[in-house]
Amino acid sequence: MSELHPVIRPRRLRQSPALRRLTAETRLHPAELILPMFVREGTSEPVPIGSMPGVQQHSIDSLKRAAVEAAEAGVGGVMLFGVPETRDAVGSAATDPEGILNVATRALVAEVGDALVVQTDLCLDEFTDHGHCGVLDDAGHVDNDATLERYRDMALAQAEAGSQLLGLSGMMDGQVGAVREALDAVGRHDVVLLAYAAKYASAFYGPFREAVDSQLSGDRRAYQQDPANRREGLREARLDLDEGADILMVKPALSYLDVLSDVASISDVPVWAYQVSGEYAMVEAAAAHGWIDRRRIVEETLIGARRAGADAIMTYWATEVAGWLR
Ligand code: PBG
Numbered sequence: 001m002s003e004l005h006p007v008i009r010p011r012r013l014r015q016s017p018a019l020r021r022l023t024a025e026t027r028l029h030p031a032e033l034i035l036p037m038f039v040r041e042g043t044s045e046p047v048p049i050g051s052m053p054g055v056q057q058h059s060i061d062s063l064k065r066a067a068v069e070a071a072e073a074g075v076g077g078v079m080l081f082g083v084p085e086t087r088d089a090v091g092s093a094a095t096d097p098e099g100i101l102n103v104a105t106r107a108l109v110a111e112v113g114d115a116l117v118v119q120t121d122l123c124l125d126e127f128t129d130h131g132h133c134g135v136l137d138d139a140g141h142v143d144n145d146a147t148l149e150r151y152r153d154m155a156l157a158q159a160e161a162g163s164q165l166l167g168l169s170g171m172m173d174g175q176v177g178a179v180r181e182a183l184d185a186v187g188r189h190d191v192v193l194l195a196y197a198a199k200y201a202s203a204f205y206g207p208f209r210e211a212v213d214s215q216l217s218g219d220r221r222a223y224q225q226d227p228a229n230r231r232e233g234l235r236e237a238r239l240d241l242d243e244g245a246d247i248l249m250v251k252p253a254l255s256y257l258d259v260l261s262d263v264a265s266i267s268d269v270p271v272w273a274y275q276v277s278g279e280y281a282m283v284e285a286a287a288a289h290g291w292i293d294r295r296r297i298v299e300e301t302l303i304g305a306r307r308a309g310a311d312a313i314m315t316y317w318a319t320e321v322a323g324w325l326r
Contacts, residue, residue: 030074030322091127131216152182177243195245198233204278264309
């Protein structure tokens with residue numbers, strides 16, 4: 001009898017849009033979306049990024065316009081990446097107050113700094129002529145502790161430019177502690193540190209390399225994490241919490257929802273996910289062929305990250321999705 005006529009009927013709550021809306025466990029909100037943006041030195045027009053349709057390397061002017069658009073859509077923040085004209089072994093442009101990232105930060109803070117949180121990527125890969133996230137030792141390996149010195153200087157330059165939140169994405173050991181100490185030493189207790197706690201060496205960053213004209217020829221497996229490792233994600237997260245991170249990030253999103261869930265379960269600070277360039281490119285490419293329902297897939301990937309434990313998500317669709325949510 002009960003096998004033919006169940007007493008417990010989960011479908012009851014799914015029968016109408018109104019009931020589904022009322023009983024949704026997770027939702028998206030514009031304030032929980034962060035837009036990553038690229039700004040290119042020496043261009044007066046935005047330059048399209050082939051592998052990321054709809055995303056540009058901005059000029060300062062188009063950057064400001066796009067940030068205003070994001071702010072008007074209610075997006076919670078923008079994360080800025082610089083594309084310099086010249087690069088060298090130590091990434092000098094990263095610490096130069098007149099370097100493109102610092103110039104653009106000042107422009108953005110003046111334009112939208114009250115409406116959303118202006119954030120900057122703190123990493124050397126866009127600025128080095130070898131494309132690695134740090135400086136190299138004599139053997140050509142990324143030198144962890146020498147890189148920390150560069151990150152400290154970069155943090156001071158970015159804070160001076162007005163960045164409200166620094167995204168530490170380089171995966172050097174001790175980077176959060178080093179940057180925190182450097183900021184504290186000059187009394188900049190106000191600057192928020194986002195630790196890319198668990199960042200995996202991922203092929204999903206492919207289109208980003210085009211986006212920043214990356215000079216990298218090898219890979220980042222000697223500092224970013226092995227995709228095989230789940231426990232290690234927790235270990236990295238705990239270290240960053242101990243070093244004083246204000247927010248933790250897991251990256252990429254789609255293939256690392258288990259790690260995101262783990263980190264969210266132990267964290268007492270906000271946990272963010274980064275839906276990276278390759279995740280964006282895959283969906284755009286399949287949608288362009290008419291193979292998938294673009295809007296539903298975008299919403300599903302974002303709600304999936306929220307459900308797994310992300311409080312906020314960095315996504316190249318931030319402004320568009322915020323518009324849908326109005
Ligand atoms: C490092 C950095 C990268 C991304 C964000 N910060 C590149 C990398 O680690 O290789 C990738 C983001 C994306 O793919 O959307 N500065």
